[in-house]
Amino acid sequence: MTIRVLCTALDSWEGPHRELLSEAGFDCETMNQSLDPWNGDDLVRALQGCGAVIAGGEPYPAEVIHRCPQLRVIARNGVGFDAIDLAACDEQDIVVAIMPGVNHHSVAEHAIAMLVAVARGFPRQDRQVREGTWHRQSGPRIMGRTLGLVGLGRIGLAVAERALGLGMSVLAFDPLISPDLAKSSGVRLVGFSELLRESDFVSLHAPALPETYHLINDQSIAEMKPGAILINTARGQLVDESALIRGLHSGQLGGAGLDVFEQEPLPAGSPLATMENVLLSGHVAGLDDESHRDMCRMIVDTLIRLRAGEWPAERIVNHSETTGWSWSSNADRR
Numbered sequence: 001m002t003i004r005v006l007c008t009a010l011d012s013w014e015g016p017h018r019e020l021l022s023e024a025g026f027d028c029e030t031m032n033q034s035l036d037p038w039n040g041d042d043l044v045r046a047l048q049g050c051g052a053v054i055a056g057g058e059p060y061p062a063e064v065i066h067r068c069p070q071l072r073v074i075a076r077n078g079v080g081f082d083a084i085d086l087a088a089c090d091e092q093d094i095v096v097a098i099m100p101g102v103n104h105h106s107v108a109e110h111a112i113a114m115l116v117a118v119a120r121g122f123p124r125q126d127r128q129v130r131e132g133t134w135h136r137q138s139g140p141r142i143m144g145r146t147l148g149l150v151g152l153g154r155i156g157l158a159v160a161e162r163a164l165g166l167g168m169s170v171l172a173f174d175p176l177i178s179p180d181l182a183k184s185s186g187v188r189l190v191g192f193s194e195l196l197r198e199s200d201f202v203s204l205h206a207p208a209l210p211e212t213y214h215l216i217n218d219q220s221i222a223e224m225k226p227g228a229i230l231i232n233t234a235r236g237q238l239v240d241e242s243a244l245i246r247g248l249h250s251g252q253l254g255g256a257g258l259d260v261f262e263q264e265p266l267p268a269g270s271p272l273a274t275m276e277n278v279l280l281s282g283h284v285a286g287l288d289d290e291s292h293r294d295m296c297r298m299i300v301d302t303l304i305r306l307r308a309g310e311w312p313a314e315r316i317v318n319h320s321e322t323t324g325w326s327w328s329s330n331a332d333r334r
Contacts, residue, residue, distance in 0.1 A: 002027045003327075004049055005303065008037040009056040009077035017054065017296035024304050026052075038265075040064050047071055051327070054299055055084075057264060057283055062088035072327050073097065073306060075299045078286055082208040082235060086318045095306060095325060097315045099298045101154060103291035108158035110285035111203050111233045112166075114257025116142060117279050118229050119201070124276035140200075143167035148199030150215065151206035151234065152177045152187065159203060160187050171195050174206075196223040201231060208235035216240060221247040227254035233285040236261040245271050248278065259285040 004027045007017070021028040029050070035042040037058040044067045047053060052073040060074060065088040074084060075097045089096050117123075119142050128135050147163045149156045152174040160170045170187045173195045182189045196202065202224065206212050216230065216239040224230075230253060232239055241262050247253040255277035261270075264283055272278050298315075305312050307327050319325060 003051040003307070004029060005052045005054060006031060006046055006050040007054040008043075008046070008058060009054050016293060017300050020297065020300040021303070024300065026303065044068060052303055057083060059083040060089075061085050065089055065092055065094065068092075073303060075099075075302055077295055077299065078103065080208070080235060081317050082237065089318050093325065094318075095316055096318045097299075097302050097306075097312070098317055099295045099302075100315065102294045102298060103286035103288075104154040104158045106288040106291045107155045107205075107233050107285045108162055109288070110259060110281070111155075111159050111205075111231050111257075112162045114231050114233070114259070114279055114281075115147070115163075115201055115203065115229065116166075118231075118255040118257045118277065123279055127276060145169070145200040146171060146198055147201045147203060148173070148190075148195040149187070150174075150192070150195070150202065150204045150238075152182060152185075152189075153205065155233075156205040157185055157187075159205065160185055171199060192220075193223055196220055197225065199228060200225060201229045203231040204234040204238050206234055206238060208237040213237055214240040214243075216244065218243040218246065221252055224252065226252055229253070229255045229257070231257045233257075233259045236264065241270075241272070248275055255279075259283055 002025060005021055006029050008031045018028045031037060031046050035046050037043050037056065040061065040063060043058060044064055047068045049070060051070055052075060053071065055074050055076050060083060062085045065085055071092070071094055073095045074089065076099065079098045079100050081096055081098055084096055086096060119139070121139060143166060146169045149159060149170065149172040152160070152172040156172060156174065160172070163170050164186050171190050172182055172187045173190060173192045177189065179189050206215065221243055230244070239262070244256065248256065257279045258272065259281045260283050266273065266280070272280065302312055302315055
């Protein structure tokens with residue numbers, strides 16, 4: 001029997017995954033454009049009869065999971081899985097897979113692009129010229145300034161490499177990284193408070209966990225250098241947006257570059273959308289042509305291997321205490 005695979009991810013109608021899935025005996029379907037994957041009822045309707053979903057950033061809460069009895073695999077088009085209820089997936093014997101090691105260069109480029117743009121006065125400069133205002137004013141040079149990275153995994157290291165190439169000094173806070181690895185990468189490991197105090201730019205590259213929730217808040221913003229710039233291409237939950245807005249209004253923060261938000265899409269009327277020292281993008285930092293192509297291929301490889309009874313453990317984020325998962329049945333509990 002052909003397994004139906006729903007694709008909700010961005011550009012789901014393009015890429016090598018469609019042909020590869022078809023060759024492997026899967027039927028790849030694109031979500032009906034009249035349905036909204038961020039709406040639980042619409043998502044459940046689209047998932048009926050599907051054995052797998054190539055998922056974007058839309059949420060998969062328990063109430064969605066429990067209404068999709070045929071669903072066996074959620075393959076995230078990325079590495080974040082905080083929007084998926086893993087406990088509910090375990091109950092339904094659904095595998096949740098991510099695609100690591102594919103888009104870190106894309107995220108790093110986006111983070112650096114935002115850093116440079118905000119530091120050089122965008123989007124304000126762009127808006128002024130479009131409005132007929134010719135306002136020339138000097139600002140600090142980026143070379144020689146300090147970037148603080150919260151998280152020094154694949155993405156953090158890729159950002160550090162680019163920042164060092166710009167002539168910046170790079171600090172990092174990451175309790176899981178050895179000082180030797182950081183030193184060999186030209187990065188100095190410091191405590192979180194020291195990073196906030198010494199950094200002209202703070203760029204977030206940490207996962208969304210209970211211990212990182214609202215890591216950037218009124219207190220941490222108060223510890224930052226006056227006029228420091230915050231970059232977030234990681235997860236919206238890391239930042240208390242109300243505190244961020246207060247810090248931007250007061251001038252304690254000089255600006256921000258944000259690709260992710262506490263609520264996505266960013267609600268209409270958010271004060272962030274009206275601030276000239278804030279640069280926004282819609283959770284696209286991990287998307288470039290190369291990462292999209294490679295992620296498509298990794299997703300297809302993951303589905304093929306799972307159907308064949310293999311277990312690509314480095315990509316699977318749940319079922320940590322189970323063995324013997326089978327696509328065809330959820331009776332074989334491990």
